[in-house]
Amino acid sequence: MPIASPRLRQELEVIRGMDDIPLIFDPVTGSYHRITRAGEVVLSYLDGSRTRxxxxxLFAGDDTGHAEKLRAQIDGFLATLESSGLLDGTGPPPGAGQAGRRVKTSRMMPRVVITRKLPVLLEPVAGVLRRMSATVLVGVFAVGAIAGFCLGLTTLFTRMPNLTHIIGPPFLVAAALQLLLVLCHETCHALVAQVLKVPVRGLGVALLFYFMPVAYVDRTDAYRHKGKGGRITLAMAGVMSDGWWCGVVGLVALNTHGFVQQSLAFLLAMQLMGLVINLNPLLPSDGFVALETAFGSVDARGRAFTLIKSRLLRREPPAYLAALSRGKRAGLTLYGAISAAYTCLVAYGAFRGVPAVVGMAVKAVQG
Structure with a gap:
């Protein structure tokens, strides 16, 4: 039953975040909820002293002809707040994560937080970087990353031996080194977040779609940063780190031979695979986040899958999605369907490839 005199929960925080968009932050779940500027005005009157x-x-005034349309809009807005657990007398929605939990699952991704100490460790470095020109820093690192990828991949395809002929211990060494580079990748995300004063909530590991192991840093609070350029840099910081390391690995590989060169050849192949994954717009990748930020979109994947779920379950979509034009809903649905099909294809390929990877590992140990 709808709440007769709606009141916003007192502990909620209403802010202006990315692109100056109004947001509600729920400290209990750690979630941000996007609202319209009109909704922001309505929030100021949700003190429990007024009925629907x-x-x-109040908002219709003397325009009685507009009252019915306004009533439907306000009812839809309040229903969204209520279903999200943002009004007094409502609880968090089913499956909502609790802020601070070390193990949680959201969006088909079980996650385990390993440490929350990164902001403390990175602040001294971030403090130094804040005093430098952001434009120059980003420019240097972007150019260096592009050059590094070009050097590393050219080395892999033109100067390295055939990987199928050198399976063995070099594969294990490359895998261990790749884990270190992944840690560096995520640390760079965390460092940029620290520079922007929206520190990460933690560093952890996760299973993307329950089958793809990934490392991650929780950058949820990046919603608080208004600047688009800063958020694009935050999204691409890990890829830029990968580019620099790819160049270093390629340079060393060109000047070595034997076991070291073979190990670095495998590492370059792994870095190429990582680049493809990190720039893939059909996955929740760094490249996708950067594109989303550049075009001013918010959680396009989440919206797409919510629309598909509503269609499959024959339910009405949430009010914020129902308000979209038919063309935008169709576009989101199409994107979600293609992403889902691609994910299934990746999962099929991953499971088909398990025996080959296990065989390589066994040969590496035996070799």
């Missing part, structure tokens, strides 16, 4: 009808009368 009184709210309609």
């Amino acid at each position: 009808e009184e709210l309609v009368e």
